[in-house]
Amino acid sequence: MNNLPNVITELPAVIDDLTAEAARIDDLVADLGPDGWARETPAVGWTVAHQVAHLSFVFALAGTAASDAEAFAAMTAEASRDFDGAVNAVLKTYPLDDPERLLARWRKERDFAIEALAAAPADQPVPWLVRPIPPGVLACAGMMELYAHGQDIADALGVTPERTDRIGNIVGFAVLTWEFGYQSRGLTPPDTEFRFELTSPSGAKWNFGPAEAEQRITGDAADFCLLVTRRRHRDDLSVTAEGPDADRWLDIAQAYRGPAGPGRRPGQFA
Numbered sequence: 001m002n003n004l005p006n007v008i009t010e011l012p013a014v015i016d017d018l019t020a021e022a023a024r025i026d027d028l029v030a031d032l033g034p035d036g037w038a039r040e041t042p043a044v045g046w047t048v049a050h051q052v053a054h055l056s057f058v059f060a061l062a063g064t065a066a067s068d069a070e071a072f073a074a075m076t077a078e079a080s081r082d083f084d085g086a087v088n089a090v091l092k093t094y095p096l097d098d099p100e101r102l103l104a105r106w107r108k109e110r111d112f113a114i115e116a117l118a119a120a121p122a123d124q125p126v127p128w129l130v131r132p133i134p135p136g137v138l139a140c141a142g143m144m145e146l147y148a149h150g151q152d153i154a155d156a157l158g159v160t161p162e163r164t165d166r167i168g169n170i171v172g173f174a175v176l177t178w179e180f181g182y183q184s185r186g187l188t189p190p191d192t193e194f195r196f197e198l199t200s201p202s203g204a205k206w207n208f209g210p211a212e213a214e215q216r217i218t219g220d221a222a223d224f225c226l227l228v229t230r231r232r233h234r235d236d237l238s239v240t241a242e243g244p245d246a247d248r249w250l251d252i253a254q255a256y257r258g259p260a261g262p263g264r265r266p267g268q269f270a
Contacts, residue, residue: 011122011136015114017166018139021146022110024161025055028153030103037099041156042231042264048156049102051149053094056106057087058145063113066120066135069127076129113142130257140173144255148229155231155269163201163222171198171221174228174255175208181252184260190215190245198224215243217250228255235266 029037029052037049046054065072095101117135125132133141147170154161175196182189195213198206198221206221217224219239226232227239227250234250241247254260 011120011139012118014136014139014143014169015118017169018117018143018146019114021143021150021166022059022114025052025106025110025146025150025153026103028150028157028159029099032099032157034099036157037102039156041152042268043152044262046152047096048153049094049096049099050091051153051156052102052106053091053096054087055145055149056094056102056109057090059106059113059142060109062138062142063109063116065126065128065138066113066116072127117142137173137176140169141256143167144170144173144225144229147225148231148256151226151229151231163225165200165202165204167221167225168200168206170225170228170255171196171206172208174224174253177255178249178253180257181249181254181260184254184258185252187252192245194246194249196224215241215246215249217241217246228253230254230261230263232269233264233266236264236269 029048032048037047037052039048040046041048041051043051061072061075064075094105117139120126120135122134122136125134126138128138128141143166147167150161178194179189181187192215193213194209195211195216196206196208197216197218199219200206200221217239218241219237223232223237223239227234227237230253239250241250252260
């Protein structure tokens, strides 16, 4: 993972990035009136309020994982059987029709997660949905969630989020979890290594994988993040592939476990 922070040994830096990105959710919603919170997002059936509630729940899970393994196991017992069903059931417990209370809950659970992850030993994995992972990697997963659901909120509100090199944590996480798209569809990943060559918002070059690899992904790092969070269709992004396996990967790439969902249509946000 050339030119990117080591998410296991540089936990304080990742926590700083997570804190900054989480604050951007507040920037998007803090001044909204009730109509803004009730606005539909590109995720069918989800309003802005649903998006914030989902993020709040994910951060509550992450904070519990980093601070109380037994409590985390109890929280996720149902999710292990039906994750989407469990998430939708939990969302109903959030005050979706009370923006002030929902924002306060988001801030509380956000701060809880950040503090718990910061306090966790960087080299000791914490429990998570499939297997234990280092707290730095979990923080990167949190940044991926912020990127995805923050984009949904921004799309609903008609604003364009500013992107910084903090997304390097998301890029590194997506490369680390490159097989998720295959796994979610019951497919066998190809027995080959990919080369990733991406350009950061600042113009830095981020490179992963063997330089001689025949299967290559190249392009804009922010667009790459939109691809792996399935917030834009590949046809609308400055990300290209060389080789049949890499080309197929652009169709199924995702940086999260579970069902891929319908994704977005070509030209949907033209």
